[in-house]
Amino acid sequence: IKYAIAWALWVLMGTLVYANINFDGNYALGFYYSISIGYSIGWGVFRDKSTPCKVFSIIYILIGATFVTRWISFLIERSVSESDSIREKYRVRQHIRSTSKLTGILLDIYIYLVVNYSRLFMIYVWCVYVFFGTTWSCAVIRWPFIDGLYYAVSSMSTAGAWGVPHDSPDYVFAVTGLFTAFGAPIMGIALGDVASLILESRLREPEYSENTVLDVSENEAKLIKVLRKEDSSSGITQNEYILLCLLREERISIDEMKSICEEFAEL
Numbered sequence: 001i002k003y004a005i006a007w008a009l010w011v012l013m014g015t016l017v018y019a020n021i022n023f024d025g026n027y028a029l030g031f032y033y034s035i036s037i038g039y040s041i042g043w044g045v046f047r048d049k050s051t052p053c054k055v056f057s058i059i060y061i062l063i064g065a066t067f068v069t070r071w072i073s074f075l076i077e078r079s080v081s082e083s084d085s086i087r088e089k090y091r092v093r094q095h096i097r098s099t100s101k102l103t104g105i106l107l108d109i110y111i112y113l114v115v116n117y118s119r120l121f122m123i124y125v126w127c128v129y130v131f132f133g134t135t136w137s138c139a140v141i142r143w144p145f146i147d148g149l150y151y152a153v154s155s156m157s158t159a160g161a162w163g164v165p166h167d168s169p170d171y172v173f174a175v176t177g178l179f180t181a182f183g184a185p186i187m188g189i190a191l192g193d194v195a196s197l198i199l200e201s202r203l204r205e206p207e208y209s210e211n212t213v214l215d216v217s218e219n220e221a222k223l224i225k226v227l228r229k230e231d232s233s234s235g236i237t238q239n240e241y242i243l244l245c246l247l248r249e250e251r252i253s254i255d256e257m258k259s260i261c262e263e264f265a266e267l
Contacts (some may be wrong), residue, residue, distance in 0.1 A: 007067060011181065014038055014060050021053045022046065032173035035181050036163075038064040041155065043163030071185065089115045119193035126190030129183050130156070136179075140172060141165065156183035 011034055018037075019030025029046070036043045037057055048054045096111050113120065133152030137143050141164060143151065154161040155176065164172050224240050243260065246252045252260075 003067075003070065010060075010063060010067070011035070011038065017056055017060075018053070021056075022049055026170060028170035028174040028177075032177040034060075035177040036160065037061060038067075039158050039180065039184055040064065040068070041158045041160035041180065043155075043160045045163045045166045071188065116197060119197060122186070122193050123190045126186050129179075129186055133179055133183065136175070137164075141168065152179075152183075155180045156187040158184055 011031070014034030014037065015027060015031040017030075018033045019025055019027045022033065023029040023046075033046055035041065036046075037060060040061070048057055092115055093111050096114065097107070100107055100110065102110055130149070130152050133155065134145065134148040136148075137151050138145060138148040141148075147162065151162040151164075153159075156179075158180075164176050224244075243252070243257050247254065247257055
């Protein structure tokens with residue numbers, strides 16, 4: 001929440017400064033320009049008029065760059081978090097396969113929708129957002145469809161290749177600023193989710209073993225084999241898993257674990 005508050009204060013600061021220095025108190029244009037500069041979009045419709053404003057823009061852009069860096073870090077952390085949940089998704093798939101009455105391709109589709117719901121939802125939101133930007137610009141600015149789509153996608157991607165006409169009403173600039181302020185992060189998340197779905201589609205379920213399902217790492221599985229004193233490829237037993245849990249909680253040591261297994265072998 002602190003980053004959201006900092007972002008709001010940053011945009012408010014830019015809006016107030018640009019409105020009063022560049023646009024004679026026009027806050028709609030000030031907001032539009034603060035997003036154009038701060039998000040590194042550069043629609044190119046307006047420019048700074050004075051040296052003090054140019055100095056402020058330099059500082060404002062640098063502050064914006066820190067937000068962009070934090071945003072990239074968030075996307076990376078989100079991607080790592082999603083990767084860590086692959087094991088849980090495998091469990092969900094197995095549970096659905098064992099309980100659902102669906103079969104064949106319908107079952108596969110249902111599992112895909114359930115497992116990837118959060119990602120698919122953000123992609124859906126992005127598509128709706130692009131549709132809104134396209135239809136709104138076509139209806140209000142009277143652009144053809146391809147120009148409206150070009151405006152929506154280039155604005156959300158911060159390419160800034162197609163800004164609104166400079167003689168547009170103030171509300172058009174205000175709506176464009178709002179559209180891009182929230183649309184850019186939505187597009188970043190959605191495209192990141194698309195990439196993650198593509199990468200995960202290359203992972204095959206047979207790569208997951210019983211050890212994975214039981215939250216047992218590869219090294220722990222190797223330890224179990226050493227304790228058994230045999231090269232067994234079967235999954236671990238319930239008792240072995242209990243010993244691993246005790247080992248993780250540091251209630252027993254590896255030596256004690258070996259001693260327990262040796263005592264059991266002598267029974």
